[in-house]
Amino acid sequence: MTTVTSRRPSRAAQHSHVVAVHGRPRRRRRHSVGLTIVMVILVIYTIVPLLWLIINASKTQASLFASFGLWFSGPFSLFTNIWTTLTYDDGIFLRWFGNTLLYVVVGAGGATLLATIAGYGMAKFKFPGRRAVFAVVIGAIAVPGTALAVPTFLLFSSLGLTNTPWAIILPSLISPFGFYLIWTYAIEAVPTELLEAARVDGSGEFRTFFTISSRLLAPGIVTVLLFAIVATWNNYFLPLIMLSDPKWYPLTVGLSNWSQQGTGASAVPIYNLVITGSLLTIIPVVIIFLFLQRFWQSGLATGSVKQ
Amino acid sequence: MTTMSVRRRAGTPGTLRRDRRDWKGWAFIAPFALVFLAMTVVPIVYAIYLSLFRDQLVGGNSFVGLQNYLDVLSDAKFWSGMWRVAIFLVIQVPIMLILSLIAALALDSLRLYAVGFYRIMLFLPYAVPGVVAALIWGFMYGTQFGLAANINDFLGSQVLQPLTLRWILVSIGNIVVWEFMGYNMLIFYSALKVIPAELYEAAEIDGAGSWRTIFSIKIPGIRGAIVIATMFSVIGSFQLFNEPQLLQGLAPNAVSTYFTPNMYAYNLSFAGQQFNYAAAVAIVMGVITAVIAYVVQVRGTRQENR
Structure with missing residues (x-):
């Protein structure tokens, strides 16, 4: 990534302001039917599984097996399914939902806070060891996250942290991507002259950060937060190995356990609950993304300029 | 890291006015x-x-x-998983990135109505947890009540067998394409948007057509984004775990416990309690991944400088 950064630095710097004004002054061209067909096909590909999920969340376990997948059939039982999902096994689904929220709020929130403060520090201060920090963090991005899972599990297990929320929250606190994004974002978003002026006025570094810089960094922070939320919400591997007690499961591990109940000799499949539970799991993330599109799209654009 | 930070290195004179010893x-x-x-x-x-x-x-x-490492290097199960993900990435990554690139170029062509609609629709799967994506597709692949069953009934034959040994890798590839196509499209699209307008004007004056503009301006202009997306996709392929792990429940005969190196390390640790050997597997895999990601990056940037 370093080499990519250093390539054509002048051009990247010169044109990064284009992002802010969004787009270039180009004439709108003739509408293309061919391209529209290509895009419609891709949208159908994207949307069919989601439609399948919605449609089948409205079926009973019996009509799941007996009907065409992409159309409604049997009694409309979406609300019954939702009710059963939420109350099954003493409301364990709601407990998983609460756990996921806890991991997301503390894990993703903490990751964003740490990455923002550190990325800002990298961008606006020069200090001994700065290059070493860069090398270590960038090097760590290349290490497969799952390669760390086994040793982290063993460490946590000797500290008695497995089967507690800490086992999920602590590793989630690190977002090298967020650190990198805020760092590159802060270089231009926070003018060094402004910080000098604040220093002259006698403002401490942290006060300057929280009162001035953090506001200028807001779009970058929202982007990092969104991607940290998605990463934590979707986390599966880590909780799978760290937790054996269902009462600490997040939604992902809970759902995969429900789906495995369907296989085996004396199994009583609850596929209708797996399907309805899956639908309930994705709705919050989809809503967050739809409502905050403007933020993450501009934030991503900034990130890619700096590549 | 502490020893490194104490050691003072002569940094390049930066634009920041702070003293190095601050x-x-x-x-x-x-x-x-x-x-x-x-x-x-x-x-x-x-x-x-x-x-x-x-x-x-x-x-x-x-x-x-180093005995564990020597064992890993001659472990047929490890290499079979490694080969599987290698074949997977050689086929799946190009297909996914080409689809992403086509979609990004279409969005950027100024020849579509409702660009915002396509953009958000194609991006939507990224918000779906990998576990849920694997469950949905797994059900759809199912020959009991899935779409595959419906299509087979309609055709009156058993053509579609997505959960068999023969097709399982394709089925997994499809799930991964579905999940990340829109995400990569957004990365390419963001990069396309910052290509300077002067280049397009110059091309227009030279009489370059759409295809010429795509291959001479747009694709070279976003090479950095393409290299990054390729690198992350390659790392992702080597780490393949969620999709095969979840499909294993539905297709126990098609997905072995050492289907991918990651599943192998997982099963060694948590089914076999062979933590030491699993650690060696994880490290060998990490080193191979890092080397290949590095090669992708170096090759990508060298072509750029040609």
Whole structure:
């Protein structure tokens, strides 16, 4: 990534302001039917599984097996399914939902806070060891996250942290991507002259950060937060190995356990609950993304300029 | 990391006016650095330490040097998983990135109505947890009540068998394409948007057509984004775990416990309690991944400088 950064630095710097004004002054061209067909096909590909999920969340376990997948059939039982999902096994689904929220709020929130403060520090201060920090963090991005899972599990297990929320929250606190994004974002978003002026006025570094810089960094922070939320919400591997007690499961591990109940000799499949539970799991993330599109799209654009 | 930070290195004269000996920046870096140290550096070091030992029937846990690594390198199960993900990435990554690129170029062509609609629709699967994506597709692949069953009934034959040994890798590839196509499209699209307008004007004056503009201006202009997306897709392929792990429940005969290196390391640790050997597998896999990601990046940037 370093080499990519250093390539054509002048051009990247010169044109990064284009992002802010969004787009270039180009004439709108003739509408293309061919391209529209290509895009419609891709949208159908994207949307069919989601439609399948919605449609089948409205079926009973019996009509799941007996009907065409992409159309409604049997009694409309979406609300019954939702009710059963939420109350099954003493409301364990709601407990998983609460756990996921806890991991997301503390894990993703903490990751964003740490990455923002550190990325800002990298961008606006020069200090001994700065290059070493860069090398270590960038090097760590290349290490497969799952390669760390086994040793982290063993460490946590000797500290008695497995089967507690800490086992999920602590590793989630690190977002090298967020650190990198805020760092590159802060270089231009926070003018060094402004910080000098604040220093002259006698403002401490942290006060300057929280009162001035953090506001200028807001779009970058929202982007990092969104991607940290998605990463934590979707986390599966880590909780799978760290937790054996269902009462600490997040939604992902809970759902995969429900789906495995369907296989085996004396199994009583609850596929209708797996399907309805899956639908309930994705709705919050989809809503967050739809409502905050403007933020993450501009934030991503900034990130890619700096590549 | 501490030893490295104490050692003063002659940095390039930067644009920042702070003195090199000013430690104030560390106040900002320290919280991240501490957690990073504990959650990334310590586990890596611990994994290396673990990989040098082995539980033996005689003598308990003892130091075996590099023996675990030698075993991994001659372990047929490890290599079969490695080969599988290698084949997977050679086919799946190009298909996914080409689809993403086509979609991004279409969005950028100014020849579509409702660009915002396509953009958000194609991006939507990224918000779906990998577990849920694998469950949905797994059900749809199912020959009991899935779409595959419906299509087979309609055709009156058993053409579609997505959960069999023969097709399982294609089925997994499809799930991964579905999940990440829109995400990569957005990365390409963001990069396309910042190509300077002068280049397009120049091309228009030279009479370059759409295809010429795409291949001479747009694709070279976003090469950096393409290299990054390729690198992350390659790393992702090597780490393949969620999709095969979840499909294993539906297709136990098609997905083995060593289907991918990651599943192998997982099953070694949590089904077999062979933590030392699993650590060696994880490290070998990590090194191979990092080397290949590095090669992708170097090759990508060298072509750029040609």
